[in-house]
Amino acid sequence: SVLFRLFEDNVREKYEFEAAFFSGGLAAVPRVRSALLGARCSFAIELGPDGAFVAHRGGAYLLHQRGYQEGLVVDVGQTSVKVSTISGTRKIHVRPEGKTGLAAAAFVSQCIEKTEVLSLQAMVLALPCEVSDNCVLGECTYDWSDDGQIIPRMLLNLLSISEVMVLNDAELAAVSARQILENRYRGILVLTLGFGPGAALIEA
Numbered sequence: 286s287v288l289f290r291l292f293e294d295n296v297r298e299k300y301e302f303e304a305a306f307f308s309g310g311l312a313a314v315p316r317v318r319s320a321l322l323g324a325r326c327s328f329a330i331e332l333g334p335d336g337a338f339v340a341h342r343g344g345a346y347l348l349h350q351r352g353y354q355e356g357l358v359v360d361v362g363q364t365s366v367k368v369s370t371i372s373g374t375r376k377i378h379v380r381p382e383g384k385t386g387l388a389a390a391a392f393v394s395q396c397i398e399k400t401e402v403l404s405l406q407a408m409v410l411a412l413p414c415e416v417s418d419n420c421v422l423g424e425c426t427y428d429w430s431d432d433g434q435i436i437p438r439m440l441l442n443l444l445s446i447s448e449v450m451v452l453n454d455a456e457l458a459a460v461s462a463r464q465i466l467e468n469r470y471r472g473i474l475v476l477t478l479g480f481g482p483g484a485a486l487i488e489a
Contacts, residue, residue, distance in 0.1 A: 333462070
């Protein structure tokens with residue numbers, strides 16, 4: 286109830302949206318889902334159907350838009366890395382305690398390598414931090430230094446890949462939300478609930 290009062294009193298004063306779309310691992314917990322669906326507020330509540338794999342639909346859509354029939358969607362969360370393929374393979378890799386910096390990037394690379402995809406050509410990579418237009422990374426619990434080596438280290442040994450789309454994880458969740466809800470609402474607030482919250486706004 287405190288969360289929804291915050292939306293009503295502050296967020297809706299600044300932004301126009303008709304629905305809030307909740308997704309992520311925490312939003313898939315039955316008790317949390319029930320609380321969200323039972324909330325009384327002036328906007329619609331929608332829950333993502335894919336649990337922790339909220340990035341999959343959006344990533345698959347972006348890959349199809351670029352003409353790829355197969356590819357990887359890699360969602361790097363604060364506590365785990367979710368890897369899925371367009372054809373349906375889904376795996377969750379729990380982040381080892383203490384993995385930060387280049388060691389964390391190497392862990393993400395290993396998660397990608399463990400996913401068997403024939404003739405991998407493209408990938409969507411969602412990160413739990415701000416991502417600038419030239420792929421400068423913001424801060425997060427992975428403690429990535431902005432030295433330009435983190436993303437190349439994640440893609441190490443992917444010799445066949447020709448295109449990688451890098452974006453913030455909440456942005457990719459918004460792409461998924463748009464595919465699920467289509468044109469049902471004018472303005473959608475997208476919230477990812479996991480280790481920490483993420484947010485994006487689909488404007489009317």
